[in-house]
Amino acid sequence: VSAADNLDGTPWVTAKRVGAALVLAVGGDVDHATIPEVRAGVAKATAGDAQVVVLDLSAVTFLDSAGLALMVNLHVERPGRLRVVAPMPIARRPIELTGLDQVLTMFDTVTDALAPGSPALKGVDG
Amino acid sequence: MGSSPAMPEPEPGSRHRDDGPPPSPASGLVVTDLGDGTTLHLRIAGLPEIADARRRLHAWLTAAQLGSDHVDDVVLAAQELLVNAAEHAYRAHDSGPVHLLARLSPPRLTVTVTDTGSWQAPAPDPGHRGHGLTMVRALADSVDITSLSAGTRVTATFTTGPRAGQAAG
Numbered sequence: 001v002s003a004a005d006n007l008d009g010t011p012w013v014t015a016k017r018v019g020a021a022l023v024l025a026v027g028g029d030v031d032h033a034t035i036p037e038v039r040a041g042v043a044k045a046t047a048g049d050a051q052v053v054v055l056d057l058s059a060v061t062f063l064d065s066a067g068l069a070l071m072v073n074l075h076v077e078r079p080g081r082l083r084v085v086a087p088m089p090i091a092r093r094p095i096e097l098t099g100l101d102q103v104l105t106m107f108d109t110v111t112d113a114l115a116p117g118s119p120a121l122k123g124v125d126g
Numbered sequence: 127m128g129s130s131p132a133m134p135e136p137e138p139g140s141r142h143r144d145d146g147p148p149p150s151p152a153s154g155l156v157v158t159d160l161g162d163g164t165t166l167h168l169r170i171a172g173l174p175e176i177a178d179a180r181r182r183l184h185a186w187l188t189a190a191q192l193g194s195d196h197v198d199d200v201v202l203a204a205q206e207l208l209v210n211a212a213e214h215a216y217r218a219h220d221s222g223p224v225h226l227l228a229r230l231s232p233p234r235l236t237v238t239v240t241d242t243g244s245w246q247a248p249a250p251d252p253g254h255r256g257h258g259l260t261m262v263r264a265l266a267d268s269v270d271i272t273s274l275s276a277g278t279r280v281t282a283t284f285t286t287g288p289r290a291g292q293a294a295g
Contacts, residue, residue: 009181029177031176032173032176032209033173033176033177062205064258065257065258068257069257089198093199093202094261097264098257098264100257
């Protein structure tokens with residue numbers, strides 16, 4: 001039932017502040033066709049002064065190389081201050097296949113990503 | 127335009143019909159499914175149709191009873207090949223169609239994507255294109271790239287596992 005909605009694939013971006021972190025949740029299909037929309041949503045949400053950006057990909061239904069490129073850009077813009085939450089294979093697999101899991105700071109849950117001792121937070125101190 | 131072939135497929139379960147929007151009349155996507163689960167041909171006219179093509183392939187592979195992990199892998203590889211091909215086609219002076227041919231012959235599945243553009247090696251900073259090819263090579267057992275007189279043909283070969291593609295009856 002809800003799977004039928006997912007097949008539509010329309011992407012969405014929501015943002016909320018959690019302390020010094022900005023949690024960006026992205027859902028739907030993130031691919032070459034939808035990336036302008038996703039990029040615009042992400043750019044708008046990250047325009048503020050958040051110390052850390054948590055990119056939550058838990059609700060992503062498809063991720064291709066255009067989505068990876070967006071993540072790389074986010075990482076380059078704020079080295080050490082991006083945390084990526086990708087528990088599901090549909091998002092995690094492309095990240096791992098390209099070795100980006102060695103570049104990005106990966107988590108399984110938003111809670112883990114927001115934990116004080118996370119590697120990314122240590123990066124902020126430096 | 128070629129005649130749009132009827133789809134003689136034997137209703138592969140309940141999902142195929144229901145999920146995914148029907149191709150809009152404006153869509154240049156042409157689907158040819160022999161209906162025996164061995165061959166699927168998709169013809170797309172450009173980038174906007176790739177998502178639709180990807181969903182068709184997903185449904186076809188699912189109907190062929192590939193495991194969902196296999197399906198996702200093949201669809202991801204096909205996506206990257208289609209994007210590359212469509213971008214080649216657009217760069218060429220006349221943007222011809224892009225063809226995807228999926229052939230299932232357990233334990234092998236091949237996905238062949240053909241364009242009429244000019245293949246270009248990844249730039250020094252390949253960006254998403256580099257990631258795309260990296261993924262295809264990681265996902266497939268082998269990748270063959272052939273330069274045609276007008277265009278490029280890329281064939282990715284996958285192992286489907288023993289259960290895939292067994293006809294139900």
